Amino acid sequence: MKITVRQGEIQKTKDEALVVNLFHSANPRPGGATGAVDKALRGLIGRVLISGDFKGEKNRTVVLYPEGRFPSRRVLLVGLGRKADFDLEAARQVAGTTARKLQSLGVSSAATVLHGAGAGDLEVEAAAQALAVGSVLACYRFDQYRSGNKKKTSALDRLTVVEHDKRRLTGIRRGIKAGLQIAGGVCVARDLCNHPGNTATPSYLASKARSMARRTGLRCRVLDEAAMRKLGMGALLGVSAGSAEPAKFIILEHGKVSGKGRRKPLVFVGKGVTFDSGGISIKSSTGMGDMKFDMSGAAAVLGAMQAIAELGISQPVVGIVPATENLLDGKSVKPGDVLKTMTGKTIEIDNTDAEGRLILSDALAYSQRYEPAGIVDLATLTGACCIALGEHASGLMSNDDDLAAKVESAAKITSEKVWRLPLWPEYRDQIKSPVADMKNTGGRYGGAITAAALLAEFVDKTPWVHLDIAGTAWTSKTRPYIPRGGVGVGVRLLVQLARTWSSRRA
Known part of the structure; x- marks a missing residue:
């Protein structure tokens, strides 16, 4: 898997899928990058939350299919769990859950926010390392001894971390590189x-x-x-x-x-x-x-x-x-x-x-x-x-x-x-x-x-x-x-x- 980092706004990113997240609460509201995507989707994420079908529970996902001029075909919303319980292991699990879900959808390329480096209070480099480790290890498969078609699902080949704050890019890149190694x-x-x-x-x-x-x-x-x-x-x-x-x-x-x-x-x-x-x-x-x-x-x-x-x-x-x-x-x-x-x-x-x-x-x-x-x-x-x-x-x-x-x-x-x-x-x-x-x-x-x-x-x-x-x-x-x-x-x-x-x- 190739993981790259670029500066930009996630809601304006064109890819096969965009990944945003949400902490669990009784009445969750999209904020930050997730709020920006919700605004671009004309409140679609908010309507999902109002329905009560998704409240940000850890490792739960919802796939949304935007209509109109939204640049990406899918939006994957992943739950981070309760903010008080969020740590590096939760970040690894969320990244892994996301990667496995994208693979199951046949997505080969996706863009994502960095999980937990904002409201989750994780240090940026450590959060980036956790994202790389969780994503790569979730997509691991061992099929060398199978004959015929080995790949039942397509591989997630590329993941792009989109970060709005230019000051954080160096730390994210260091963390991603270490995580991949x-x-x-x-x-x-x-x-x-x-x-x-x-x-x-x-x-x-x-x-x-x-x-x-x-x-x-x-x-x-x-x-x-x-x-x-x-x-x-x-x-x-x-x-x-x-x-x-x-x-x-x-x-x-x-x-x-x-x-x-x-x-x-x-x-x-x-x-x-x-x-x-x-x-x-x-x-x-x-x-x-x-x-x-x-x-x-x-x-x-x-x-x-x-x-x-x-x-x-x-x-x-x-x-x-x-x-x-x-x-x-x-x-x-x-x-x-x-x-x-x-x-x-x-x-x-x-x-x-x-x-x-x-x-x-x-x-x-x-x-x-x-x-x-x-x-x-x-x-x-x-x-x-x-x-x-x-x-x-x-x-x-x-x-x-x-x-x-x-x-x-x-x-x-x-x-x-x-x-x-x-x-x-x-x-x-x-x-x-x-x-x-x-x-x-x-x-x-x-x-x-x-x-x-x-x-x-x-x-x-x-x-x-x-x-x-x-x-x-x-x-x-x-x-x-x-x-x-x-x-x-x-x-x-x-x-x-x-x-x-x-x-x-x-």
Whole structure:
């Protein structure tokens, strides 16, 4: 989608459709740009409001077809909801609702006002970014594996933001540009998640990372299994042993991450199990196809790294993806086996379906080489987190209150909800092993937390946040700017964290 900005009056704009908005109230009245359009329509919007059929409820739309000499064929009126409740997430949702409605009407080009930067009291640049993100992500579709006519509805190819105040144009353009870059990173993550496991193998992820690096200026290294073996990554290699697909360890670097005069980098680590059968502790066949999404953490890191590079964020950032399949054959790791990690610590395998924490243990250990300012890992790690928090929030566990607060702040801005769970020493006791330094499960109770307790063994004293995205990584329900399938959760949060970190010169 191409989004442009121009100065003008929305009521005089000629396009396939014009978009205006209205806050919800008992007796709504069109004002501002909406009032100007209503006047040009000789009170048509006002008559709709008087009828009571539309009162500006959030994400409700009305399509009007002007008569006479009005320059556009359609006017789309979208509700903003109550003014007191309006925020950036509402702006994203309204933009997404609008874009989806325009697509359903077969509109390929439309002009719109900027939602919420006037009476909604949003900062202009932030409102523009929200409009771009919501519009692009709402129009996302994944149909690469469909034969014949893939497009059931025409694409919304062009959106023009019309702004009367010349002083606001620069801020709007900056926001639109950033929003397009961030949404592009989310779409990369969604694509990677939605590909089936026979396409999105560890080697495929590595190939995509290399091409991304060439395109954006990131530095990329990919370690093969021989290099992993030399480094002592026995946990990652243990998981990959049952697959014919070789594991890959992907490293992307943005900015100066080493050497004199550097700023300590942020390190983002994403679980990259491209298909998870459960291994010897095999999963039920019901829903196993969804285990192609078990690399959603990896997808988020790759998508975020693209956006971070394109935005030119000054904060150095490293993205690390341990990528493997978890399958079963005669070479698979077995319950009762003991694996030696990169740090030398050993893990007894209690359940081969608790493989994500194994590959992350080596990735977190590797990240210590960068002496990072902070580490954030993302993983579809436990069903226990889904039980605890459902599909609406990711679980957050951390060894550092300051970093946890920064992640929570970023999540609030992007509306990728997180909820902090405790990580008390008592949970570490649940993963004690009689034969090794620890075991890879801690029993039924507190499963999301005991998984994090194992990961904490590999970050030493580095500030670290673990995000369990098992409940939020994919969805079967369409929301205003989130279609069914891979969500791309975490991309916007990581980008926001890096942007905020960049501004504070940590």
